[in-house]
Amino acid sequence: MPDLAILYEHPLWFEPLFAALDRRGVDHVRLSPDGAWDPADTTPPARVVLNRIAMSSFLREQEHPIFHAQALLDHWRRAGARVVNGADVMAVDASKARQLSLIAGLGLAIPATRVVHRAADVPAAAAAIGFPLVVKANIGGSGAGISRFDNLAELRYAAAAGELPTSVDGVLLVQEYVPVRGGAITRLETLDRRFLYAIEVAGGGAFDLCPADACVEGSGISMTAVAPAPALVEAAEAIARAMDLDVGGVEVMVDDRDGVARFYDINALSNFVARPLDVLGWDPHDRLVDYLIARIEEAA
Structure with a gap:
């Protein structure tokens, strides 16, 4: 064997x-x-x-x-x-709704969110959130299945016309649009439930911030190794322990309105940053x- x-x-x-x-x-x-x-x-x-x-x-x-x-x-x-x-x-990993529930259950901040399984329920969920907002597929990847809406009329039209995002499991998230401070998010990678490294990721369009090799070429994404605040490291490790995550990344953005770090995604597929020797100075595959x-x- x-x-x-x-x-x-x-x-x-x-x-x-x-x-x-x-x-x-x-x-x-x-x-x-x-x-x-x-x-x-x-x-x-x-x-x-x-x-x-x-x-x-x-x-x-x-x-x-x-x-x-x-x-x-x-x-x-x-x-x-x-x-x-x-x-x-x-x-x-296959449910953003479960991820957000896990994160919030640890006392960490997330974007205001409502979870629905019918397009007909999206406008009422949006009224509870306020605009601007995004509608997300529960199962997404590389920014897929995310649409921004700036008012209720736009959203009602999309719902009536069948133009809302769809998810392969039929579940949608209605979520406040968070203005990201500095236009960059932080991805903290963990291995064996402990912090491994962090990168700041910027560019690449509104929602597609995939740092992997096959995602980066020609995308306009920039990546920089960073030393996150101890509180963020502790939070990422707590998330990994709660999920029993052997290897994976946790993504967080700082809300420009109030400076709160809001966690919004867990990704169990860590194929690590492109050009690791250039970005980190070492190759995390060796640690894996x-x-x-x-x-x-x-x-x-």
């Missing part, structure tokens, strides 16, 4: 990880979520499974693997594999490989 299996669907994002594993001589197999699996087969594909299924996969394939992969990862866990970012983590080797040794 291999030591490590990596379940992924994006053809380019994980080449740096594969290269790091090859450099360290880690025995691993690379698996696609496509094809069929037998729920009566109790043999896992490896001692440790690393989940790298992206929420943005629905943008690449209409028949996306998000929900299929959750069941498969849970099956492998039942078969005895140690799953890194397993089905429970993926379920929260260290973590995976430790989990393999535990599972031996």
Whole structure:
């Protein structure tokens, strides 16, 4: 049985990880979520499974693997594999509503939000929030499924015309539009529920701030390594512990109206910053490989 299996669907994002594993001589197999699996087969594909299924996969394939992969990862866990970012983590990753509930439950600030499952309920939710606001898909990726509305007339027209964003799970978020101080957000990466590094991300359009290699080319996104305030580091680690997040990023923006740091997104797909040696001066994939080797040794 291999030591490590990596379940992924994006053809380019994980080449740096594969290269790091090859450099360290880690025995691993690379698996696609496509094809069929037998729920009566109790043999896992490896001692440790690393989940790298992206929420943005629905943008690449209409028949996306998000929900299929959750069941498969849970099956492998039942078969005895140690799953890194397993089905429970993926379920929260696949729901911005659950993420915001988790964050707010820790006493941290979030943008004012209402969650609905019918387009007909959006105008009433908007009235409780006020304008400007955004309507978001519960499952999104790379800024997809987000529309801004500046008044009720615009919103009612979009709802009546069937022009609101849609989510693959049918859930929408109505959320206040937060003016971001300095036009940049901070993404804090965590590994094994502890702070790893942080970058400030700016540019790239109104909502698309993906820092990964395949997202950056020609996007206008800029990334700068930063040392966040201790309170932000503590908050990111608390979020990671509450979610049982093995590896992932937490995104926060400072509200220019009142200076409050508002957390708004958790991303369990950390394929790390593009050009890490230029931005950070070191490669976080090496730390991830260290973590995976430790989990393999535990599972031996």
